[in-house]
Amino acid sequence: MKFRSVFDIIGPVMIGPSSSHTAGAARIGRVARTLFGRQPEWARVHLYGSFAETYKGHGTDVAIIGGLLDYDTFDERIKSAFADAEKLGMTFEFIPEEEEAVHPNTARLVIGDSQGVMELTGISIGGGTMEVVELNGFPLRLSGHYPALLIVHNDRSGVIASVSNAIAKLNINIAHMEVDRKEKGEMALMVIEVDQMIDAALINELESLPNVTQVSTLAN
């Protein structure tokens, strides 16, 4: 079930003009910002389908940059996001793509700074609701309906058990979990959606586990 809440239908409260092309786009940008964990210094945004054809008229571009600046869908500052980003020294470009994507409203964000680069593909499925469908080359399905942990780790035995033990110790229930890897024994990604809020202590504990290289969180 893609839409879980009545507020996916009667909502979000947002700056116009389009729920999918403005609010959904802002949410994709904001999720990327959250997962990156800090303000990126640069962003390359590839747009597909209807996003590519109509992004200027819908303010999709300012909304994505607004999201990268951590603005919510109803934040009036979305309108001045380009100027705000420039003030912070952030550079960005938009690249409309010709090829067909998984969904008519798809954006692929490549963002980075001196410390790292992240690539995220999001789809805006209507009414402001979005899904993350790919992160750093890993296909995934992240709805943003639950608090989520994204854990980059080495593909070794026992990592999944140690992560789930740490979570269970805090009486946090796992709602949904996915594990994927690039190659056997190489880098892997664990996506865990949970029912309770995630606190800093859990993140610290997970980061200290052997073979865990990076932990990001997403509140719902």
Place this chain on the structure above:
Amino acid sequence: MDVLFSNVKELVALAESQNKPISEIMIEQEILMTKRTREEIIAQMDNNLTVMEKAVERGLQGVHSASGLTGGDAVLIQKYMASGKSLCGDVVMDAVSKAVATNEVNAAMGTICATPTAGAAGIVPGTLFAVKNKLNPTREQMINYLFTSGAFGFVVANNASISGAAGGCQAETGSAGSMAAAAIVEMAGGTPQQSAEAFSIVMKNMLGLVCDPVAGLVEVPCVKRNAMGAAKALVGADMALAGVVSRIPTDEVIEAMHKIGKSMPSALRETAKGGLAATPTGKALEAKIFGKGKVDSDTVNS
């Protein structure tokens, strides 16, 4: 997964067997699925209602979009109504003007509440604030109007689509008009089944509606499609309250909308490449707003 209803048939059956309005079933499902309290959920909807009220107020004062394509029509319609010459009557034209007001604010990048989308955001509040003057609902009943609209929209979003890029305008103003019709019926004292009939009657008259925004802006024809969506919602609700039923069950109407959306060419699904966007005037407006740009590259209309 904890879901009380996944289609309209289940929704109506639940409401009728438990003798509850559809809005109450929606609130119960929201509690179940999100684990939030009833108070939190109602407070959030109350806030959304306030956002809708403010958007209508602002639109009725007269707003214009940056492109200059839309704005000021809500004021015109209100003035005309005040002259007493309206042929449709005040409830219909009040709903139309308030739907237009909301979408004019949306086009001007103002704050609105998506219902179910921003492009279709005028219909649910426009009809609500017009019917309000006739039925004098309590604040709670107005909030319930939004939950009932949401219950039907929830089914459409999960079983078909509420995205113009995926399903055309039938998925946006079509869904909004049908949702509003169902909510009007509940507020006017109709049964849950009559809400479903009103939904079907309106949706059947929205099928096939394409999404062809001029210059890719949510303005032309979006604002006027909200106007007509509001009018259809009121007519559909009145028909259902009169006892008219749809020969095709609601869930099958929704399925038909979904299939029609899937078979629509991409030129007619929010790409600004077909329909009104591809008319000589539509293209000239696009060129004027954005400079020469991408026009002429591809204006296939099939």
